[in-house]
Amino acid sequence: MSDAVFRETSAEPRTQSVPLSHLSLELGHLYMEDFEAGPERLGEHFAEVRVWAEAARASAARRAGGNQPRISTCFLVDDYFTRFSTPAELVPLVVKEAEKAGLTIDYLARESGCAVADRIELAESVMHRLVESPPPGSYGSRPPVSQTGWLANGQRSPGRAAALAEVTGWQPPKETAARNHSVFMDVELWSERDGRRLWSCPFLAAVWQLARLGLLRHLGEPVLTPRPWDGADFPHDWDRLPPLLRLNPEADPFSAYRTCTVMPNRFLAVEDAVRLILDQTDVDSEALKQVAARSAAERVHVPAAVAQRASYVFYEEPADPSGERT
Incomplete structure (x- = not known):
């Protein structure tokens, strides 16, 4: 066929x-x-x-x-x-x-x-054309931007749920394309107001x-x-x-x-x-x-x-x- x-x-x-x-x-x-x-x-x-x-x-x-x-x-x-x-x-x-x-x-x-x-x-x-770039070492635990309304340029600091990944202490956010040091940004794309x-x-x-x-x-x-x-x-x-x-x-x-x-x-x-x-x-x-x-x-x-x-x-x-x- x-x-x-x-x-x-x-x-x-x-x-x-x-x-x-x-x-x-x-x-x-x-x-x-x-x-x-x-x-x-x-x-x-x-x-x-x-x-x-x-x-x-x-x-x-x-x-x-x-x-x-x-x-x-x-x-x-x-x-x-x-x-x-x-x-x-x-x-x-x-x-x-x-x-x-x-x-x-x-x-x-x-x-x-x-x-x-x-x-x-x-x-x-x-x-719908946004394409997130997964940071190295990420585990896919972060919901997609279409659900959260937030877009970042790297890996956020792990939350408490990251304890399952054997995170022993605080870890800083990391910029995906950092040059020597990170400049991390997390941008809010929308909010909900009065149901819209x-x-x-x-x-x-x-x-x-x-x-x-x-x-x-x-x-x-x-x-x-x-x-x-x-x-x-x-x-x-x-x-x-x-x-x-x-x-x-x-x-x-x-x-x-x-x-x-x-x-x-x-x-x-x-x-x-x-x-x-x-x-x-x-x-x-x-x-x-x-x-x-x-x-x-x-x-x-x-x-x-x-x-x-x-x-x-x-x-x-x-x-x-x-x-x-x-």
Whole structure:
């Protein structure tokens, strides 16, 4: 008896490619408390971002292999954990303060779109692509990430149950790929609140990075794709605002070979967690091949590791007169 399996060609989903810039430059990834601080706080943020954005553009031009660099900018608004004001009030304020600092926001995204966009469960889809790397010497006693909601970069300290393995005393956690010494991380991907799953900030930020790198697909189709803004008034309800909006009709493509994010240094721990998640995500292989082929044709080097394609600039936030950070 033959074990051959026959499939119609139409049954094989084709992975659609997406246009790519050289760099996706994020001009802000702020939360509602940042907006509550008023326009002055936004103005200070964009003034600081302008300095580093110019350096990021110069770096992208150097890496473009002699080509004119394609650079798009984006801004992410938190409407997932808390909702403040309305798009009609907030979006024009953000655009205005950016323009005052000499910056143009090409694309504006809602963080809730990293969880669900156009009825597609993006975060859930990425969660199913997580591939834990079992640390050397582990005994399989740790439940999988799909059950615990926690993802680590190594072996946790053994608990009391490890006594069966003849553990006589406390043992430290161990990073799987430690270099001389371990830097162990254990990241919470979600929690349960009121009977529903609440995705963590690092996990949604990892989805956001995959979207910016052009590596998200659903049944072969791109997801979290930008919709053009027709210049009309913005809605008063966040749910009526598209997950990803193209504000600049002349913008370069949203997704890019590399990303750079300029943000306050209080986000450093979050972005460390993002890189851990990206390192253990089984990214769509066809999407990776498309990026590799196109970058090779343009003679642009793109790191093989997805996490290495994301870069950051962390700046120190100014202090208010009381000495507290704003």
